Amino acid sequence: MNRVAGKTILITGAANGLGRETAKLLAAEGATVWLTDIDDGGGREVVAEIAAAGGKAEYLHHDVSSPEAWDEVFATIKGRTSKLDILVNNAGGGTYNDIETVTFAEWRRIMSINLDATFLGTQLAIKWMKTTGGGSIVNVSSVAAFSGAPNLAAYCAAKAGIHMLSKSAAVYSGQKGYQIRVNSIHPGLVDTKAGREMAMLATGASEEQAIEAFTALHPIGRIGKPIDIANGILYLASDESSFVTGTHLIIDGGFTAV
CATH class of the missing domain: 1.10.1220 (Arc Repressor Mutant)
Structure with missing residues (x-):
């Protein structure tokens, strides 16, 4: 317990699925968790569950594809706390379209809620964390970053982009002496x-x-089970991984090993 005690964490896409499980786990481990999503009902349910278990959480409506929405979320959190210790860029999604049938509008939408959103969050977090002693950024990608699923052209491209964006941001932050770690996690x-x-x-x-x-x-x-991925995020978020940056953690039950 208390592996992230006293830390302030922002988790996007936290109303359901992996984000929900991660928010509950990190709160149980002592963090103050800010959850964001477009599913307001689901987000508030998670906050209520965390509070009932004795944890600390807040919910904010957040369209991760909007730069203005990111600015608003960060402004709100800055108004309530002096620093952000951990960012988990979890929001994302995709549609099933092959390279011949995916429309440009569908391509742009998938890029916006996956790669663009991760870029926006990572950039803002670095700008804040560098002034407060550093932090950890965990970007949720997918095994689709390494495996070319025939009907996931845009999704594979977006998740592969998150993989390399994370590496670039990690090297940059390290060279600048920011004490900010950036890693990606890849669920099956x-x-x-x-x-x-x-x-x-x-x-x-x-x-x-x-x-x-x-x-x-x-x-x-x-x-996989949601807790399998949440446990990996907890590790990368915590100080236990203080020597881990610019890498990727695959949690896929051996899917990519075959």
Whole structure:
């Protein structure tokens, strides 16, 4: 317990799935958590759950594709606390389109909520953290950064971009002496609503059949659970990983090892 005690953390896309689990875990480990999302009902539910468990959390509505919205979120947090210790860029998503059928509007939307959002958050966090003694930035990418799924052209490109953006930002911050660590995390298929929908779209099968098919692709014999990814984020966020920057943590049950 208390692995991030006393730290202030911002987590985007925290109303559901991986973000929700991560927010609850980091709060349980002693952090004050700021959750953002466009799902206001879900976000407030997470805050209530954290408060009921004795933790500290606040929720803000946040369209991560908007630079103005990022400015507003940071201004609000700066008005309530002296520093931001950890940023988890978790918000994202995608649609199933191959390179021939994806429209430019769909391409831009996927880029905006994945790569653009990660860029905006990382840039603002570095500008603030460098003045307060440093911090940790964890950018949630995907195994799609390394595996060319045929029907995920834009999503694969966006997640690969997050991978290299994180490395570049880490080297830059290190060379500047900012004491800011930047790493990316790459989940395999995770048992969330979005994950199950993705599996069905990818296979064209029923939910049960789709999960069975994806389970067979993971040598460990199951798909991931949200807590599997949240535990990895906790490690990269905490001081336990103080010598870890510019790298990537794959949590995929062996999917990319095959």
